[in-house]
Amino acid sequence: MGEHLDGNALAGPLSDLFTFDPTTASARCGGCGDISVLARAMVYGEPDTFIVRCANCDDVLMTIVQAPDRFCIELRGMTWLKIPR
Amino acid sequence: MNWKVGVVASTRRETASGRSIVLDVPGWGGNIAGQHTDVRLTAPNGYTAVRSYSVASAGVGDRIELAVDRLPTGEVSPYLVDTLREGDEIELRGPLGGWFVWTPQQTESVQLIGGGSGIVPLMAMIRSHEAAGSTAPFRLLYSVRTPLDAFFRAELESPSAHLEVTWIFTRHAPSGWSRPAGRITAADVEAHGFPAAVSPTVFVCGPTGFVETVATALVALGHEPQRVKTERFGGA
Numbered sequence: 174m175g176e177h178l179d180g181n182a183l184a185g186p187l188s189d190l191f192t193f194d195p196t197t198a199s200a201r202c203g204g205c206g207d208i209s210v211l212a213r214a215m216v217y218g219e220p221d222t223f224i225v226r227c228a229n230c231d232d233v234l235m236t237i238v239q240a241p242d243r244f245c246i247e248l249r250g251m252t253w254l255k256i257p258r
Numbered sequence: 259m260n261w262k263v264g265v266v267a268s269t270r271r272e273t274a275s276g277r278s279i280v281l282d283v284p285g286w287g288g289n290i291a292g293q294h295t296d297v298r299l300t301a302p303n304g305y306t307a308v309r310s311y312s313v314a315s316a317g318v319g320d321r322i323e324l325a326v327d328r329l330p331t332g333e334v335s336p337y338l339v340d341t342l343r344e345g346d347e348i349e350l351r352g353p354l355g356g357w358f359v360w361t362p363q364q365t366e367s368v369q370l371i372g373g374g375s376g377i378v379p380l381m382a383m384i385r386s387h388e389a390a391g392s393t394a395p396f397r398l399l400y401s402v403r404t405p406l407d408a409f410f411r412a413e414l415e416s417p418s419a420h421l422e423v424t425w426i427f428t429r430h431a432p433s434g435w436s437r438p439a440g441r442i443t444a445a446d447v448e449a450h451g452f453p454a455a456v457s458p459t460v461f462v463c464g465p466t467g468f469v470e471t472v473a474t475a476l477v478a479l480g481h482e483p484q485r486v487k488t489e490r491f492g493g494a
Contacts, residue, residue, distance in 0.1 A: 176466050176492050177466060177490070177492075178466065178490045178491065178492050179488060179489065179490045181294070181310075181355050181357065181358055181489045181490075182310060184294070184310075184354035184355040185259075185294075185295075185296035185308070185310060185351055185352070185354050186296075188259035188351065188354065189259070194354075194355065194356045194357075196355045196356060196357035196358070197356045197357045210357055212355070212357035212358060212487075212489075213488075219492070220307075220308060220309070
């Protein structure tokens with residue numbers, strides 16, 4: 174832990190779950206209202222757990238835990254996600 | 259996205275701790291410059307490790323090039339740099355990511371700033387730019403510890419007409435080099451980068467600390483945060 178990455182790191186893990194590219198999807202932070210593509214978010218704790226934080230206010234946008242038999246995703250920190258099509 | 263099996267076509271030593279690896283990956287189907295791939299290794303006991311690596315090549319087809327730096331405590335990079343041989347197979351998932359990318363349709367000025375193996379996705383952009391015959395002005399600031407730590411050194415020492423390359427040496431500079439060795443600063447970005455008034459698109463890739471230093475400097479120099487795209491890599 175300690176050193177963080179960014180939302181570019183989510184592209185592979187989330188491709189197992191979603192058909193959209195998470196790096197170009199925009200999220201609105203529930204804490205500060207900032208709207209940004211997920212590629213710009215700060216990502217802590219890879220490779221099996223991703224804590225995705227707002228680059229503007231550092232609130233948690235999203236948490237993803239990958240276990241051998243399941244994924245757990247918590248999304249309470251974002252009010253919406255906008256996905257280009 | 260499905261995992262695909264890649265076969266190592268060739269490898270080339272780039273630095274004391276890094277090398278490039280050319281792979282044939284049936285089903286890859288081409289990639290845009292700047293995209294990355296996940297690599298999965300599986301041990302005989304079934305333990306798997308997955309890491310992300312940028313792709314140094316761009317364009318159509320199923321042949322790709324990766325370039326990997328060995329992280330002493332890494333689980334995957336020492337294998338890729340020291341053990342993997344021609345004909346060996348590894349699993350890949352990609353191409354990934356549609357944000358940190360450059361396409362030849364872009365005509366604006368482009369500032370590339372890379373630290374160490376952070377050059378890899380920027381190299382794909384440089385190659386794509388050249389292959390397309392793009393006249394978009396490109397500038398690269400490439401920060402490495404010493405000249406021997408540069409990936410793709412020969413290619414970058416003879417850049418195309420629309421690319422300017424500036425080297426930053428952080429530990430040892432060649433003798434006679436005017437800039438003393440040291441980490442990249444806002445002054446380097448200001449002296450060698452496109453000014454904010456040109457509104458370049460900026461791509462920054464490197465270790466987290468490098469990216470944050472450079473991104474902060476760019477914004478202080480007046481670059482629109484929305485025009486600055488960053489990609490960090492870690493040491494795990």
